[in-house]
Amino acid sequence: MGIRVAVAGASGYAGGELLRLLAGHPEFDLIAATAHSQAGQHVTSVHPQLAGLDLTLGSTDAATLSDADLVFLALPHGQSGTLAARLPAGVKVVDLGADFRLESAEQWTRYYGGGHAGTWTYGLPELPGARAAIAGSDRVANTGCYAATIILALAPLIAAGVADPEDVVVVASSGTSGAGRNPKAHLLGSEVMGDLAPYKVGAHQHVAEIKQATGAASLSMTPVLAPMPRGILATVTAKRRNGGDPREALQAAYVDEPFVHVLAEGVWPHTAATSGSNSCHLQATVDVDSGRIIVVSALDNLGKGAAGQAVQNANIMFGLPETAGLSVFGVAP
Amino acid sequence: MGIRVAVAGASGYAGGELLRLLAGHPEFDLIAATAHSQAGQHVTSVHPQLAGLDLTLGSTDAATLSDADLVFLALPHGQSGTLAARLPAGVKVVDLGADFRLESAEQWTRYYGGGHAGTWTYGLPELPGARAAIAGSDRVANTGCYAATIILALAPLIAAGVADPEDVVVVASSGTSGAGRNPKAHLLGSEVMGDLAPYKVGAHQHVAEIKQATGAASLSMTPVLAPMPRGILATVTAKRRNGGDPREALQAAYVDEPFVHVLAEGVWPHTAATSGSNSCHLQATVDVDSGRIIVVSALDNLGKGAAGQAVQNANIMFGLPETAGLSVFGVAP
Amino acid sequence: MGIRVAVAGASGYAGGELLRLLAGHPEFDLIAATAHSQAGQHVTSVHPQLAGLDLTLGSTDAATLSDADLVFLALPHGQSGTLAARLPAGVKVVDLGADFRLESAEQWTRYYGGGHAGTWTYGLPELPGARAAIAGSDRVANTGCYAATIILALAPLIAAGVADPEDVVVVASSGTSGAGRNPKAHLLGSEVMGDLAPYKVGAHQHVAEIKQATGAASLSMTPVLAPMPRGILATVTAKRRNGGDPREALQAAYVDEPFVHVLAEGVWPHTAATSGSNSCHLQATVDVDSGRIIVVSALDNLGKGAAGQAVQNANIMFGLPETAGLSVFGVAP
Amino acid sequence: MGIRVAVAGASGYAGGELLRLLAGHPEFDLIAATAHSQAGQHVTSVHPQLAGLDLTLGSTDAATLSDADLVFLALPHGQSGTLAARLPAGVKVVDLGADFRLESAEQWTRYYGGGHAGTWTYGLPELPGARAAIAGSDRVANTGCYAATIILALAPLIAAGVADPEDVVVVASSGTSGAGRNPKAHLLGSEVMGDLAPYKVGAHQHVAEIKQATGAASLSMTPVLAPMPRGILATVTAKRRNGGDPREALQAAYVDEPFVHVLAEGVWPHTAATSGSNSCHLQATVDVDSGRIIVVSALDNLGKGAAGQAVQNANIMFGLPETAGLSVFGVAP
Structure with a gap:
């Protein structure tokens, strides 16, 4: 039994x-x-x-x-x-x-x-x-669903000293199942299909959880409701520190993890590839213009x-x- | 091994x-x-x-x-x-x-x-x-994907003498993965989202397969491309014979099947409920106005x-x- | 003024x-x-x-x-x-x-x-x-939205004696705005995206209106909720009478109409092409296998x-x- | 004539x-x-x-x-x-x-x-x-489509001295029509529906145009392909300067404009509301946690x-x- x-x-x-x-x-x-x-x-x-x-x-x-x-x-x-x-x-x-x-x-x-x-x-x-x-x-x-997506992207970079914990900027979009099953007019299919809609801009409750788990000192987060049932895509940017390589820091953190995958160089995560799974896909680069680290993280918010x-x-x-x-x-x- | x-x-x-x-x-x-x-x-x-x-x-x-x-x-x-x-x-x-x-x-x-x-x-x-x-x-x-959807709905009704094999009418909508992965302009996301598009009207190749497997004598089939990646929903109608009960005929046929589910009375199949699975959902009724049997069948075209x-x-x-x-x-x- | x-x-x-x-x-x-x-x-x-x-x-x-x-x-x-x-x-x-x-x-x-x-x-x-x-x-x-879609397809064919008013079979799919703006759980974006869901099978209230306006004697109608905000696609089939040409009958009826377009031969209507407009697109053929007339009609349910x-x-x-x-x-x- | x-x-x-x-x-x-x-x-x-x-x-x-x-x-x-x-x-x-x-x-x-x-x-x-x-x-x-969306959000803030032109961070999502009509496998409906997919991360060609038109000195931009045919939603963040009010700066810039609408306080733009129009919707706030200005801008990429x-x-x-x-x-x- x-x-x-x-x-x-x-x-x-x-x-x-x-x-x-x-x-x-x-x-x-x-x-x-x-x-x-x-x-x-x-x-x-x-x-x-x-x-x-x-x-x-x-x-x-x-x-x-x-x-x-x-x-x-x-x-x-x-x-x-x-x-x-x-x-x-x-x-x-x-x-x-x-x-x-x-x-x-x-x-x-x-x-x-x-x-x-x-x-x-x-x-x-x-x-x-x-x-x-x-x-x-x-x-x-x-964990919270946004929190998991963002923490997996950010925590190793701050821990490794590659990302500055000050002035982290996150924009993260979620499928509608993250908003729950209570019937509300703004969640009707007629409203959400074909639409991207930000909400709780600069005031999302997962900010506290993310800072606690990553050591981020200040973090601006803009959540967006996206026209799909499942999935979260988070773009996490932070100032680079010490000339570190963000992708290497992610690889070092997750080399033995069954569910967290740092994708092949140049291949960016997208949400559909994680749908129905317990996996998180990650990729990172250094922005050519601003010098910021950009990490993108994708997972299934229900997974x-x-x-x-x-x-x-x-x-x-x-x-x-x-x-x-x-x-x-x-x-x- | x-x-x-x-x-x-x-x-x-x-x-x-x-x-x-x-x-x-x-x-x-x-x-x-x-x-x-x-x-x-x-x-x-x-x-x-x-x-x-x-x-x-x-x-x-x-x-x-x-x-x-x-x-x-x-x-x-x-x-x-x-x-x-x-x-x-x-x-x-x-x-x-x-x-x-x-x-x-x-x-x-x-x-x-x-x-x-x-x-x-x-x-x-x-x-x-x-x-x-x-x-x-x-x-x-x-089986073909449309064929499986339609045969599971129709075969037991013809076999049980509940549905007339003459003049079967089918309209079936499929998610876009059924159209394959070769890049064609009419399959672009920009084209298919927000759109229902019939094709091969009255000329789909699965008609032969369906007739062979069900004993249908004549069958009109209209396939429609639907704005979703997966799933087929087939509405199959046929003239009722002998006052038979189509739902009972389906239940008798599939009572022991692990993957074919005749839903509770009055509950109609919908494609999302079968996505990613190997299940087929079925329901049937007799139309109040025309006396035709209507069977609806849903499954995942890739499942x-x-x-x-x-x-x-x-x-x-x-x-x-x-x-x-x-x-x-x-x-x- | x-x-x-x-x-x-x-x-x-x-x-x-x-x-x-x-x-x-x-x-x-x-x-x-x-x-x-x-x-x-x-x-x-x-x-x-x-x-x-x-x-x-x-x-x-x-x-x-x-x-x-x-x-x-x-x-x-x-x-x-x-x-x-x-x-x-x-x-x-x-x-x-x-x-x-x-x-x-x-x-x-x-x-x-x-x-x-x-x-x-x-x-x-x-x-x-x-x-x-x-x-x-x-x-x-x-008119009702389904009714307009179906009547425009069917009325000229019955009037011209090309289609038999007995045993008309219709399957029609509508975008979700047709279901209104009251928040209901089954209309949430999470439910409708990726889904085709039949409802009121054989019992839709527009049947009476369609019969009144077209002279159809019996009509089986299966409405389906489709994953898009707007649009109705109706597949209307009827037994052919007198060897008539359904496309010619439609063309004769609508040749001077600004909003009803019988498409070029072999081109089938699809809903997205009518979105935001007051147009209805039509096409017809005779099914090779069953001899039934198949008419497809598309319009914007809100237009x-x-x-x-x-x-x-x-x-x-x-x-x-x-x-x-x-x-x-x-x-x- | x-x-x-x-x-x-x-x-x-x-x-x-x-x-x-x-x-x-x-x-x-x-x-x-x-x-x-x-x-x-x-x-x-x-x-x-x-x-x-x-x-x-x-x-x-x-x-x-x-x-x-x-x-x-x-x-x-x-x-x-x-x-x-x-x-x-x-x-x-x-x-x-x-x-x-x-x-x-x-x-x-x-x-x-x-x-x-x-x-x-x-x-x-x-x-x-x-x-x-x-x-x-x-x-x-x-203008370019991303460029228009972002410039309308950012230019008045830099011009008014409310936003720091250094270290602007942008994440912007576009409907698929922005990627054009050439058939490519990654743009198939099967791929894009239910998916958010970043591309050209930190390397989008509109960065040069945006900097030229706004005076931004450095700008990190992450474009994302979103599962909808039309619309761009841009989240633009910049460090606040001089304690200025970003919403007032936008209102002052656009008070007489027929096509640019600064929404009522607390109401955030979303793409569907601009679809088919020539309008751009804007809103701004100051992030409670980071002190950054967040501006959200929405328009129809084809409009x-x-x-x-x-x-x-x-x-x-x-x-x-x-x-x-x-x-x-x-x-x-």
Whole structure:
């Protein structure tokens, strides 16, 4: 018998992707999935792509989830704290929400409002020292989707002294699934197809998380909603330091990583190549005109940016092969 | 050591999807992949979604392929015959092209032109008797993508006497990957986005294949190019016979099938739910105004319509579990 | 001073397109536009594409509208009757809703529910005799979007005795703006991009309107939501009668029409070529296999299918050049 | 009789948009349109959206064009010089290519290769002093599409001393029509839908033009291909100077402009709202974290970025109302 896992908040896009990955996982047995307003429905009413999976959504409460060895929380920001506190200590938890990502209560309140629930182990395994910390934790805070994209691009460059942590400039575009499944007029297909729309300019909540994980001192971030269901493309620029080679710094950081690929020289990442996978593609250059380092990072916001990342963390927490149940390869075209 | 497999014609979209599936298959070892003008290139230059797969494309000749236990041919129509003839008898072959699908040489010449290469076992396992035939064959002709979509919808209704084989009317829309990877002006993103464009109206080559496999006597088919990379949605209508229930006929035909799902009553298939999977979704009703049966069928043209179907056939040919290396679940949104 | 016009229900997609057309119309002066929940907002808050138009939305009541010489009603189905009854008799009205399209109260109740408001002159000028009727009317019921697409394809063929009015089969795909602007989960960009989704299969409310205007005796219609903001593509098939030539029948019907174009032989309509215009593109053939006539019709559901059609009707009602303020040419790519 | 105009290079996307605009222009009479390999074809074979326009494409030579009062050149970069030299001196010319935009022959050769053809009046009317120069010129070099988007955002801020001309960082995404109509594999719909793909990172040829027109001293530009046919969204960031207010500087620069709209505070431009129009939408803020100015600029690359801009220039050259034949309003959704 495998490891018993449950998903709280299974009706959203990250929740659906988690169910897809868990249904195909060799070691995890999906024993429960819960929802709020859609509790009681068959999973295929909510996620028609899961036709063939026989599962009814339960209601999101601690009792339904406590039989599991591992619970994934895919709840709206601010709702994980209360539920997590009611789960037995022996149940391992990966939280896909923002509640436990930040070390600073002040930063939490600034960006999310309300009280800070606490700080869990930050679940980005490719950061130095992160694997051991995750392996030793029962509670892990999964990264934000923009944050994962940008941190993987920036952290090694600042750590290696190649990029100046001051005055980092980021423009990152996301597919619409990153905006969630609540019906809002500006997210209608009629509005988003054929459109690029910036939002939260200079005020995105992932800035705090990115600075915490990379050591960036100041960072301007412009998020843009792009006309595609999945994918994030981040362009990260920083002033070059010490004449360092940014591509070499990325290669050194990720040479042994199964999911982070520094592409062949001159080949730039694009989002479609990562769709449906847990991979992140990276490339870097030095801009001929300004001398700035430009790094481009691409991943699937529901994959390495959310559900795939969560499964990778869970694999580490249970001592499984890190790639179990995950795909390195994108579904393209 | 696993079963050694090779892919001829790996640079196209069906070839790329085959490589993705084979790279994750538990029993097949991918030993070679070949191409024409892109021979000699690393696979990731051609399929960037396969970053992490270390493979260089060889040239498409019998010598490169003869070491394999199984060869997939994903070549342009008309090119499989010559190559297949040069492969050793002991090598099993699945042809994704049209060369060996038709029993009638006259129909072949009418729709494809040139001489007919021959007839292999038709590789749609869900047809009555097909599994045994495929299991006993060394050479299998994979279905066409439109053909698979339409045959799965229509064959059981004609067989059960519920649908009249005369005057079947089909309108089917396909994502652009079905039109291949050769650069043509009308397939540019600028042209296809925001556009629905019919083509080969009343003259599509799959009509012969569909009639052969379903027993339809006359069939009008209008194919439409749709603004999405993957997926086929077919609306199949036929006159109702004997007051039969089309949904029951579909359910009876597919009750034990892992990849063909008759959806809950009133729920209609849509393509995105099948994307990246080997599943086909079906629903049927009787039109209130005309009394015609309407069946809607959805699948991924590169999955159940091409590469996934080919792997399913290969699994049967080697006595493996039919679902090995394939996903029932779509990647959505 | 020009003709004073007002738009009731200006916050939806058809309403926005009306405002765009009216703002550029040489004879109509836009004096008021009203909305329900968005009354009081500047028009650019609701329709950012109208930046440069200085207009605040009023509330939808008869008082606001009665100063106009002409009122366009772009309200949800069932709401036009009450408002129209309160407008002065001297105010001309074009209703973009369904309330006054049907002659049969029984059909109205079957498809829309509730009581039938009445029957106005049917506003499709290209139908025989329609121009004179529209010119002589103060109240005109604009066509439905699917209805316009299909009627323009089918009416001349039945009238000329080329197509059998029995057993017409239609599959028609629409861009998402046809589904309106109310936020619903299945209309989110994440859901509709990459997807084709049938709905109201065999039960669409436009069937009654199409039969009334064409003389079709029975008609099976499958509507499909397509991943694009605008456009309808209808494939209309019917049994051929008397060996007639469907393309010649279309050409004869539309030879003098400025907005209906029968394309060069062998060239098939596609939606993008009509986007933003008031044009409808048509082509027809006889299917080689079944002998059925296949007609394909394309138009912009917000143009010739709604707002453009309404302006064309209004031009006729005021004795203006029929093309005033309208474009024959699509915005493509 | 109106002003006789001709279009050389009418088969591409900018050429098609020019034909659409000129066919509806109140003062310009379209007397000829030429092409290279498609000379001799009816215009609707090349631009099906122009159904209803009776015009056959001529061949691109001086004789065909010399009867015009005004010639638009929409040729591949590097081909305008030779043709322009052969046109009579009395023929006014607007060149949509890059040949005559740059003052520096050295910069021309660096970015485009080959010899520099010369320098014409730079055709961006909203720049200080530009209108008078354009009105007095017989030869005008239209802006590049990225260049127009970025210059309109940046020039007033540097001129007003609000933005530091050093270390400007730009990320700009374009719809695929900006990449032209030549069939290339990476521009296929299957590739671009669902994808964001950077290219020419740090090496785009418009950098020289932007620096020339804005006074920017160093500028890093990352262009990205976005999954939509039309539109450019540019995010332009620069260090703030003197505590200035970037939004006020934009408002001061554009208060009287018909086509450049600084949106209401807090409302961000998005591309769809400008589609089909000659408008540019702008917004600016100061980033809370980095103190950088962030300006976002949106326009239609075929409108204000190419054909619309060219018509605006031509209107000025002939003393016509600047908005003649152009729309301020976008076609949305």
